[in-house]
Amino acid sequence: MEIELRAEEFALFRRYIYEKVGISLSDQKSTLVKGRLNKRLNQLGLKSFRDYYDFLIQDLSGEELSFFVSAISTNVTSFFREGAQWKWLENYLPALIASKREKKIRIWSAGCSSGEEPYTILMFLQHHLNDFDQWDIKILATDISSKVLAHAISGSYDAKNVEPLPKEIVIRSFEKVQMDGLIRYQVKPHLKNKVMFRLYNLVTDPFFFKNSFDMIFCRNVMIYFDDITRHNLIGRFTTLLPKGAPLFLGSSESLTTHRETLKLLGSSIYQRL
Template structure:
């Protein structure tokens, strides 16, 4: 199969992807869609993208839909991304034993990708929560892409993934694995067991499954792929799910519109529920 995606085919995928994920693909993304889907089209011995679209059956072919979403979603992430937010979190967590005497903490990393974000948070909780072991912590991490969730659960990262992580964290929270492929690092069991990983679609998911409110919601670097109305709806949902005074952390290029007076800006991309 060497076929190029036609404009009509691209439009079909564009609207299916929007319906199923909220991801709003610009008209200029046809080449990207073609590149990301052609391998799968070839694997299935199909000749055209139309055949593949029909195979997806308007999204009713659930297994294939998951593959499509996995191929389309951009999963770029890293440990301790958004440097300025970690400075804020260090201070916030350091004072939490005074502001939360019940020592209960509910956290949601809502687009967790391959796990670097939730594990960075987990390491920070260990480091900065006063008397960490006395806390009742429930930590949920979700993503639409089941492939990245499987990676996150396994918690194995290459030297490149580890990047410039402080050595002390690497020693405390990872086990070095040597194999013929080189060196990798696995997150220790204690950290892995702190986090409950689940598939959840931020746009199509059923938010009524959340019975308790969260103290902190991380939704970083995913809303950039959504259009305005989808973002606004999601922000309203986060507002309902946050405890009074709860925090919403976005990516550095994401923000809440001024009209939304339900949140107070604490510092760039960090909001507090009013």
């Protein structure tokens, strides 16, 4: 039987989720929350959304918050998503390489979902750097959802998501394996070792970073955030980007603020001024 979500219960979730994650739920999202969370309430043996709210706020591990966010938002991602940005990066790479005295590259994939984005960055670099093995490359890949991070850490992907990639990239980056009678593609250890996956809430966790990044990807993450949350986060990103470094947003995202520190180069790519 479907459990009803009363307006005052929805208001509780709305306030909590905004404070904890920066996601602003409009009134219309009430139906979505009710629909997507009903199964969860049944699984937990809870009788009302008020009970679920208490359960959510008492779970200090953050696991339930992570579950809630996954249920109401999207984790959709894919390898080499936003093709125009990878084309742009091809032209930008020689200048980045030339600017390096040490062969060291640091990149942040913020809101990495199930890992396709950080692994794509590595596949891209492996493809374009002849001496890839000699570079010290680290990708910090963070997400608020422990479920998608577990998938990312496993590095195991469906054949249908990997086989459309250029053959050369597939061969160099994946091991083809049989799992329960299905073909899966497993990211090779030499790439996996270069990614540090971390559970991290972009809105409430402290910015603990000591060093800057050569580029930051935060694509298709801020779509649910309101203007203030987006503004604050972008401001924090700019403190971690040296002059000239790019910030990649999703193709449907654009900035109306930070014009004095970030310049639009096209395809939702912004350059630190």
